[in-house]
Amino acid sequence: MKRIYLDHAATTAVAKEVFQAMQPFFSEKYGNASSLYSLGREAKEAIEDSRAIAAKVIGAEPREIIFTSGGSESDNMVLRGIPEAGDHIITSAFEHHAVLHTCQALEKEGVKVTYLPVTKDGFVRTEDVKKAITKNTKLISIMHANNEIGTIQPIAEIGKICRESGVLFHTDAVQTYGKIPIDIKNIDFLSASGHKLYGPKGIGCLYMKSGVSLKPLITGGSQEHKMRAGTENAAGIVGFGKASELAMKNMGKEAAYETKLRDMLIDDVLRIEDSWLNGSRKNRLPNNTNLGFDYIEGESIILHLDIKGIAASTGSACSSESLTPSHVLTAIGLSPVKAHGSLRMTLGKDNTKEEINYVLGVLPGIVENLRKISPMKLARR
Amino acid sequence: MKRIYLDHAATTAVAKEVFQAMQPFFSEKYGNASSLYSLGREAKEAIEDSRAIAAKVIGAEPREIIFTSGGSESDNMVLRGIPEAGDHIITSAFEHHAVLHTCQALEKEGVKVTYLPVTKDGFVRTEDVKKAITKNTKLISIMHANNEIGTIQPIAEIGKICRESGVLFHTDAVQTYGKIPIDIKNIDFLSASGHKLYGPKGIGCLYMKSGVSLKPLITGGSQEHKMRAGTENAAGIVGFGKASELAMKNMGKEAAYETKLRDMLIDDVLRIEDSWLNGSRKNRLPNNTNLGFDYIEGESIILHLDIKGIAASTGSACSSESLTPSHVLTAIGLSPVKAHGSLRMTLGKDNTKEEINYVLGVLPGIVENLRKISPMKLARR
Numbered sequence: 117m118k119r120i121y122l123d124h125a126a127t128t129a130v131a132k133e134v135f136q137a138m139q140p141f142f143s144e145k146y147g148n149a150s151s152l153y154s155l156g157r158e159a160k161e162a163i164e165d166s167r168a169i170a171a172k173v174i175g176a177e178p179r180e181i182i183f184t185s186g187g188s189e190s191d192n193m194v195l196r197g198i199p200e201a202g203d204h205i206i207t208s209a210f211e212h213h214a215v216l217h218t219c220q221a222l223e224k225e226g227v228k229v230t231y232l233p234v235t236k237d238g239f240v241r242t243e244d245v246k247k248a249i250t251k252n253t254k255l256i257s258i259m260h261a262n263n264e265i266g267t268i269q270p271i272a273e274i275g276k277i278c279r280e281s282g283v284l285f286h287t288d289a290v291q292t293y294g295k296i297p298i299d300i301k302n303i304d305f306l307s308a309s310g311h312k313l314y315g316p317k318g319i320g321c322l323y324m325k326s327g328v329s330l331k332p333l334i335t336g337g338s339q340e341h342k343m344r345a346g347t348e349n350a351a352g353i354v355g356f357g358k359a360s361e362l363a364m365k366n367m368g369k370e371a372a373y374e375t376k377l378r379d380m381l382i383d384d385v386l387r388i389e390d391s392w393l394n395g396s397r398k399n400r401l402p403n404n405t406n407l408g409f410d411y412i413e414g415e416s417i418i419l420h421l422d423i424k425g426i427a428a429s430t431g432s433a434c435s436s437e438s439l440t441p442s443h444v445l446t447a448i449g450l451s452p453v454k455a456h457g458s459l460r461m462t463l464g465k466d467n468t469k470e471e472i473n474y475v476l477g478v479l480p481g482i483v484e485n486l487r488k489i490s491p492m493k494l495a496r497r
Numbered sequence: 498m499k500r501i502y503l504d505h506a507a508t509t510a511v512a513k514e515v516f517q518a519m520q521p522f523f524s525e526k527y528g529n530a531s532s533l534y535s536l537g538r539e540a541k542e543a544i545e546d547s548r549a550i551a552a553k554v555i556g557a558e559p560r561e562i563i564f565t566s567g568g569s570e571s572d573n574m575v576l577r578g579i580p581e582a583g584d585h586i587i588t589s590a591f592e593h594h595a596v597l598h599t600c601q602a603l604e605k606e607g608v609k610v611t612y613l614p615v616t617k618d619g620f621v622r623t624e625d626v627k628k629a630i631t632k633n634t635k636l637i638s639i640m641h642a643n644n645e646i647g648t649i650q651p652i653a654e655i656g657k658i659c660r661e662s663g664v665l666f667h668t669d670a671v672q673t674y675g676k677i678p679i680d681i682k683n684i685d686f687l688s689a690s691g692h693k694l695y696g697p698k699g700i701g702c703l704y705m706k707s708g709v710s711l712k713p714l715i716t717g718g719s720q721e722h723k724m725r726a727g728t729e730n731a732a733g734i735v736g737f738g739k740a741s742e743l744a745m746k747n748m749g750k751e752a753a754y755e756t757k758l759r760d761m762l763i764d765d766v767l768r769i770e771d772s773w774l775n776g777s778r779k780n781r782l783p784n785n786t787n788l789g790f791d792y793i794e795g796e797s798i799i800l801h802l803d804i805k806g807i808a809a810s811t812g813s814a815c816s817s818e819s820l821t822p823s824h825v826l827t828a829i830g831l832s833p834v835k836a837h838g839s840l841r842m843t844l845g846k847d848n849t850k851e852e853i854n855y856v857l858g859v860l861p862g863i864v865e866n867l868r869k870i871s872p873m874k875l876a877r878r
Contacts, residue, residue, distance in 0.1 A: 119536075129727060130523040138523075142511040142697060149508055151810060152796065153803035155500075166638030185566035185699065188717040188727035214717030214726055221716050311728060316523060318566065333714065334727050336569040336595030345595055346569035347508060347692060349699025350561050415533065422534040429532060443778055 118425040120332045120471045123290060124312070124403055125263055125462035126429055130355065131314035137358035138316065141351035143284045149348040150339065159350040166357025173360045174298045174306065176323050182343045183353050184322035187290040188214040189333065190307035193322055193344075194286045195219065195257065199332030201226030204252040208232045208269075211259050212288055218271050219257075228252065236393035236449045238267035245274050253283050260289040260298065260306075264444040265395030266430045268296070275302025276489060286329065290320075294363030296371060310352065312466075315359030319352035325348025328401060335400040346383045366465070371402040374463045377472050381461060384476045388483055394445060394458060403463040406431075408450070411493040413485040420482045426475055429460045455493070500804040500854045505693070506644055506785055506843035507633075507810055508673060512686050512737065518739035519697065522732035530632045530729040531720065540731040547738025554741045555687065559705050563724045563732050567701035568671040569595040570714065574725075575758055576600065576638065578711030582607030585633040589613045589621045589650075590672045592640050593669055600638075609633065617830045619648035619776035634664050641670040641679065645812045645825040645841060646776030647785025649677070649705040656683025665709065671701075672782060675744030677752060685709045691733065695846075696740030700733035706856035746848070752783040755844045758853050762786050762842060765857045769864055775826060775839060784844040787812075788832070792874040793867040795839045801863040807856055815845035826839045834873070 130138075141162065147155030149163050169179045179206070184190045191214040199205050200223060207219055209231045219229045221236035230248045234240055249256075256278050263270045263303040271287050280301045286305035289298060293308035300306065310316055324330070324343070336345030339386035345389055363370075382393055382405050409417070414430035421428050431442040445455035461475070487493045499668050502510070511519075522543065528536030548559045572595040580586050580603060588600055592613045600610045611629045615621055620641055630637075637659050641648045652668050659666035660683045666749045667686035670679060674689035681687065691697055699820045704709070705724070717726030744751075747778070763774055763786050771791035772803040795811035802809050811824040826836035842856070 121536070123534075124527070124533060126537075127527060127529040129525075129527040132524065141514065142516050142519075144510075146510040148504070148508040151504060151808070152799050153504075153808045155502070155808050156507075185570070185730070186727045189566070192715045192726075212717065214715075217716045217726070221712075283681070291819070309728075316730075318733045319726055329600075334570050334573045334595075335598045336572065336593065336717060338736050340822075344553050345573075345598070346567045347698055349566070349697075349866065351697065354697045418533050420750065427528070427534045427536050 118474060120426045122426060122428045122462035122463065122467065122469070122475065125266075125313045125460065127317065128314045128464060129360060130316055131359065132222055133362060134315055134358045135340060137182065138351045138355040140494065141354055142221050142431055145350070149350055150337065151155040159348070161222055163348055163350055163353050166353045168359075169357045169361050169364075170308075170321055171363050173294050174300050174323060176300055177326060177340070178325055180326055182322045182323055182340045184320045185318055186311070186343055187212075187288065187307050189307035190290055190320050190322040191215050194255070194305045194307070194330060194335045195222060196333055198225045198255045198284060199282050200279070200469075202232070202252065203254040203415060204228040204250050205254060206230045206232060206256045207247065208234055208236050208250045210262055210444040211216060211257065212263055212290065214444070215257055215288055234447050238262060238265045238448050239276070239399070240269050242270055242273045243421075244278060246277050246328050249277075249281050253281070255284045255286060257286040257288070257324070260287045261296075261401050262395070263291050263441060265406045266401035267395045268290070268292070268399045268401065269420065271303065272299055278302060290360070294360055294369065295401070295403075297367070300325070301442075304325045310356040313359045318353040318358045319349055323354065334372040362402045372477060373468075374402040376400060377467055378405055378418055379470065380469070381409070381472055381476070385479060388480050389485075391453050394448065394450070405462070406462070408454060408462045408481055409491040410454070412483065413455070413456050416486050417459050417482060420486070421478070424478045426478070429462075430458055431460055499855060499858060501848070503809045503842040503844065503848065503856065504809060505845035506841065508692045508698065509845060510693045511680045511697055511730075512740065512743060514743060515696055515736050515739045519528070519732045519736040525748075526731070530731055532720065532857050540648055544729055544731055547734045547741075550738045550742045550745075551689075551702055552649055553659035554675050555681050557681055558707060560722070561704055561707055563703045563705055563721045564729065565703055565725055566699055566735070567692070568593075568669065568688050571701050571703040571729070572596050572669055573599055573713045575636070575686045575688070575711060576603060577714055579636045579665060580608045582611075583611040583633065584635040585611070585631050586635060587613060587626065587629045587637045589615055589639055589873050591615050591619075591643055591825040592638065593644055593671070596640070596669055596698040600704050604744070615828050618831050619643060619646045620715055620780070621650050623654045625660060626678070628663050630658075630664060634662070636665045636667060636821055638667040638669070639740070641668045641827060642677075642782050643776070644672050645823060646829065646844075647672070647782035648776045648778045651783065652684065653680055657815070659683060667802050675741055676748065676784075681706070691737040691740055694740045697733050697736040700737045702737065713751045718864070740776050751846045754846070755783040755848075757843050758848055758850065759783060759786055761850070762857070763788070763839070766860060769861050770791055775829065776830070778875045783784060786843070787839060787841045789835060790833070790838045790840065790864055792871045793864065795835050797867050798840050798863060801867070802859070805859045807859070811839055812841055
């Protein structure tokens with residue numbers, strides 16, 4: 117059976133070159149990077165090489181990169197490491213749960229949080245950011261690109277507003293690091309993850325601008341310049357480095373290729389009646405499609421696509437266990453019923469035109485069949 | 498050149514069987530475990546299988562195991578997730594830095610901390626624990642075995658005291674999980690790590706007794722029963738599971754084998770004049786030796802052993818970058834000068850008698866040569 121993977125925003129397969137780079141660090145070069153002997157120093161050097169590459173992807177200095185266990189940890193480091201009770205922070209209503217749920221936890225500890233609304237097209241308005249700043253505002257956290265609908269937020273402008281107001285700026289760049297260019301000039305903190313980038317799971321990094329600091333989330337040994345304790349995950353870090361290197365090398369080419377497939381997919385699916393695209397077509401991630409279908413549930417589409425060998429998602433994998441409608445889709449104004457009818461297909465470098473054609477061949481039939489048995493559709497007759 | 502690895506308390510090589518179990522989860526079974534389609538469900542099942550094995554090692558229920566990025570994160574979860582400002586916690590003066598430095602951070606946030614002294618032999622006294630408990634005591638954190646000198650703490654008795662006093666009990670079992678039996682009856686939280694156990698780095702777990710809870714350290718997605726957000730590190734978790742399975746199977750045999758090598762090493766090294774053993778010989782980890790030598794520095798021994806192909810340590814790898822003497826050795830009463838002269842050699846399942854004989858052949862010469870050029874020795878003449 118065909119296996120077509122269209123959920124690259126959830127996770128990606130580790131690239132062959134990445135796995136090859138990691139492999140020696142499991143059973144041969146297994147030294148603890150904090151150890152003094154050769155086996156330890158060897159691991160340390162590999163880690164520092166990866167740090168330099170990770171920094172280069174965003175034009176940072178190696179010392180500004182802190183390796184973490186992934187995007188969620190990086191987000192938590194910033195949100196839990198900066199504001200104190202009484203401080204004010206600003207975020208948006210459609211951030212990733214690693215930001216949103218952490219903000220909710222902070223509220224219980226006395227931090228004031230403003231959740232900015234977003235436009236129907238899926239963007240944070242810079243005027244809203246400006247207006248929300250008070251004298252107690254310590255931190256603003258706005259994602260670079262939304263993980264469900266792929267809209268790219270105006271972080272350059274938001275960063276400028278933060279700089280002018282003396283407020284720290286964090287961006288969750290899990291969906292964009294290594295995929296589209298990022299200018300860190302006015303960014304103080306940036307979260308990235310390995311497994312969205314053909315790297316391994318369980319590794320990520322936090323960019324922290326030189327001169328800025330935070331209270332560490334995990335204390336103990338003096339690893340990562342005392343910002344993140346725990347024996348360095350050398351294999352994971354080397355994998356992150358290799359994935360970053362490949363991403364940097366292929367960035368423009370992959371983005372152009374995926375954009376072509378994306379537009380082909382969107383244009384053709386929108387021929388299905390009572391369907392729509394969630395999020396703007398402009399300023400959208402090259403690999404993201406998020407389509408809505410009236411009368412049916414996204415979950416049923418996913419399961420029928422799975423039977424046909426196609427892996428897709430209704431939204432974020434992080435919330436797939438819950439039955440509440442996507443907070444991203446309700447934030448852009450969809451009713452809960454409409455929000456339940458969404459299908460996210462996110463492309464990757466190895467997807468082919470043939471695969472997209474196969475998907476376009478089976479999807480209309482699935483939608484049609486589900487609508488035939490849909491109580492919502494029947495009720496409307 | 499020979500390469501003899503005697504630093505198993507710092508980290509271990511990933512066992513062949515562990516690597517083989519992990520391998521498919523990088524580039525084939527790479528699904529996000531929270532995804533609904535087959536590729537995701539496959540990862541989820543493998544994670545749940547590993548959770549069941551990890552639980553079995555300590556006689557726990559699968560739902561009591563939370564996977565984390567390692568021992569330091571597990572320690573931080575408990576210490577930062579339980580006490581509030583005004584609460585009192587009790588720990589010992591020679592805990593791992595992941596506990597000790599975190600307690601110091603908590604003090605700045607208004608948590609009262611008692612650091613219990615330890616005996617010259619390297620043990621926490623249960624009477625001291627009992628006496629330190631006040632009406633505000635919320636948590637007691639005492640490690641199972643010390644990572645530098647290998648002394649096994651009376652956690653069964655301490656657990657009983659905690660239970661009788663209604664105080665929560667945490668133990669850092671990074672050096673003992675899968676290596677010696679653990680009775681969790683009166684333990685509420687237990688930290689374990691994969692890479693001390695022939696598993697990969699960047700993965701560990703926290704045992705949390707059913708009915709007990711804490712404020713999560715990393716919030717976001719609903720992974721790990723909402724106790725630890727972030728896409729599951731499936732390859733790492735599967736590696737942890739396989740390493741746990743092998744450890745459980747070979748526990749008694751490996752412990753007996755390592756004890757024999759350990760005693761051979763200790764007995765022979767102690768023939769060198771002005772040398773001593775740090776920590777009791779009784780209730781000591783099967784694989785731990787920690788020897789002291791007057792007039793010379795441990796670091797110089799390490800580097801000379803490295804030249805001969807032998808990897809050993811002065812103490813904890815986590816503090817090897819710092820020049821302050823080991824807090825463990827000063828806690829058992831050594832002067833800073835004596836504490837600087839220590840050599841930790843920790844054995845593993847693959848070490849052989851021949852390797853130990855080789856070490857015993859070169860070590861006395863290294864000590865003798867270093868003493869010849871030692872200013873401390875010269876000063877004494």
